[in-house]
Amino acid sequence: MPPGLCEIVGRIAPQNPSVALRAATADDEPFLRDLFTAIRAPEFAAAGLPEAMVAQLLGQQYRAQQAGHAAAFPQAASLVILCEGVSVGRVLLAARLTDEGWALHLVDFAVAPARQGQGLGSDLIEALARAARVTGAAALTLSVLATNTKARRLYERLGFAEAEAGVHTAMIKRL
Numbered sequence: 001m002p003p004g005l006c007e008i009v010g011r012i013a014p015q016n017p018s019v020a021l022r023a024a025t026a027d028d029e030p031f032l033r034d035l036f037t038a039i040r041a042p043e044f045a046a047a048g049l050p051e052a053m054v055a056q057l058l059g060q061q062y063r064a065q066q067a068g069h070a071a072a073f074p075q076a077a078s079l080v081i082l083c084e085g086v087s088v089g090r091v092l093l094a095a096r097l098t099d100e101g102w103a104l105h106l107v108d109f110a111v112a113p114a115r116q117g118q119g120l121g122s123d124l125i126e127a128l129a130r131a132a133r134v135t136g137a138a139a140l141t142l143s144v145l146a147t148n149t150k151a152r153r154l155y156e157r158l159g160f161a162e163a164e165a166g167v168h169t170a171m172i173k174r175l
Contacts, residue, residue: 005075005076005077005093005094005095006077007135008077008093008095008104008131008132008135008137009021009023009077009079009093009131011130011131011134011135012124012127012128012130012131013127013130013131014123014124014127015123015126015127016083016119016120016123018083018084019081019082019083019120019123019124020081020082021079021080021081021082021091021124022079022080022082023077023078023079023080024078024079024080024090028080028087031080031087032080032090033059033062035089035090035110035112036058036061036062036065036110037055037058037062038112038113039110039112039113040058040061041054041058044057044058065108069092069107069108072107073092073094073105073107075094075095076092076093076094076107077091077092077093077094078090078091078092079091079092079093081111081120081124083115083120088111088112088115088120089109089110089111089112089115089120089121089124090108090109090110091106091108091109091124091128092106092107092108092109093105093106093107093128094107095137096141098138098139098141100138100139100174101136101137101138101139102136102137102138103132103137103138103139103140103141103172104128104131104132104137104139104140104141105140105141105142106125106128106140106141106142107142109121109124109125109142116150121154122154122157122158125140125154125155125158126158128140129158129159129173129175132175133175137175138174138175139172139173139174139175140160140172140173140175141163141170141171141172141173142155142160142170142171143168143169143170143171144168144169144171145167145168145169146165146166146167146168146169152169152171155171155173156171158173159173160172160173161173
């Protein structure tokens with residue numbers, strides 16, 4: 001039986017002292033929407049669609065993602081990543097049972113494009129793995145778009161292995 005997500009979240013300790021996590025609130029909605037847009041907009045820009053149409057599509061995609069996460073992971077912990085007190089990303093975590101025991105599942109992990117490539121993601125994922133390990137998790141799991149090669153390289157460098165391929169690639173890091 002996995003511990004409560006509050007216990008796990010309370011044990012997440014990034015190495016960088018200027019990085020912290022806090023529970024997301026309704027006040028974070030504009031930031032989370034803007035973060036989603038900043039990350040996903042380049043995919044739509046390549047299509048050459050009018051800006052208003054791209055904005056509408058991104059809004060629909062964001063709402064669909066939020067609804068999907070809420071339905072599939074109703075007990076998930078939604079966290080905002082802070083760097084020097086400024087919101088720079090988000091983490092959505094859930095506990096799930098696997099054949100090997102319970103796993104901490106990284107439902108969503110996003111760092112603002114301007115903050116990518118600075119070690120923030122690596123630090124946080126390693127902190128998540130440490131917290132999961134000390135609370136008895138067998139693994140840290142996630143799913144990433146197969147086309148997101150930048151994220152896949154990061155996860156592979158941090159010890160994740162492909163568990164299942166498809167449009168989304170399931171990955172696992174045994175702890």
